[in-house]
């Protein structure tokens with residue numbers, strides 16, 4: 410587990426790394442490419458113990474950004490005090506390529522350390538639905554299932570029986586709070602702007618953000634704005650609410 414600069418959690422934990430969605434703005438891929446030593450072949454990989462680089466340091470991404478199950482990391486939450494943990498910040502744990510068995514082992518590990526709050530995030534929320542229908546998605550107060558939805562037409566998931574949230578990051582369009590707008594369904598909304606190379610051409614507008622926040626607040630849905638919105642909203646316009654506080 411690692412401390413993190415991601416403002417809406419305390420730590421990240423990556424028992425699975427890698428993702429095949431291929432988003433052009435992917436920060437995680439840049440990190441894996443920079444710090445990993447291995448080649449990619451597009452397949453799934455399993456590690457029962459850490460792999461070392463030629464200099465004997467641990468290679469955190471020995472298969473680059475290929476999906477990799479670092480099974481030796483499963484016990485990491487066990488000895489820690491309670492934290493807000495973003496599970497698999499360097500992967501999409503719910504990508505279609507991830508075997509159910511990997512997800513089940515990660516969930517089992519979370520259930521063994523109930524002192525933490527676990528925050529999951531996916532660009533494939535249909536997998537939540539399938540797992541929930543199969544009884545494989547724990548219904549726990551300390552489990553939060555997020556859908557990453559950069560545009561209003563992106564699929565998201567909500568449930569009466571699970572805590573759910575929407576991560577509108579990077580916000581690429583205005584969201585009209587009509588129909589199935591996520592702020593009406595989920596228990597928390599995170600909003601952020603694109604960062605990194607080329608991001609200055611894809612910044613959200615203040616007039617996209619304000620109505621969304623107003624609608625969420627009218628529905629008593631907490632909103633968390635990431636620091637990437639400070640240049641747009643100003644510090645005075647920032648909202649940083651958590652649903653568990």
Ligand code: SF4
Nearest residue numbers: 428430431432435532
């Ligand atoms: S879903 Fe996330 S981890 Fe996967 S490619 Fe897109 S930004 Fe990267």
